[in-house]
Amino acid sequence: MSDQAPAPAVDKMSYEAAMAGLEDVVNRLERGDVPLEESIALYERGEALRARCEALLQEAEMKVAQITAGPDGEVAAAPMKG
Template sequence: MIDIAAKPEIAALDYEEAYQQLESVIKSLEAGDQALETALELYERGQMLIQRCMSLLDTAELRVKQISENGLVDFKEME
């Protein structure tokens, strides 16, 4: 089970760390062996991790678009 008390700052996590923690939260919730309060805390943490992952993916997508718009070769053009 994930240690809820040992929460690193979610905003400091990179994508891989956040995704790995999210997977752990999901497994813990799916096991269904937590007290209600613990399950709620896990759910809340999971939601925050989802937001972090989505934010990082949005940032990565924006960077790819900016690189493409700056005249670099598009992958589709290489085929």
């Protein structure tokens, strides 16, 4: 991460981008050739990426839970509560 372009803001990433970033972090940490300070920064970024993925999955689950079948059998989205 030291000589690379700045990493994109985690809170703006799509699920796919966050997951790819998380996989990159894990791969770099598993290689074991990253200096300590950079390892700490990578770990912190990985934790932020994991949290972003989890939040996006929870949001998707809530949306899916709102999908219901009407009396005629057609699928419809129920209004979101909250």
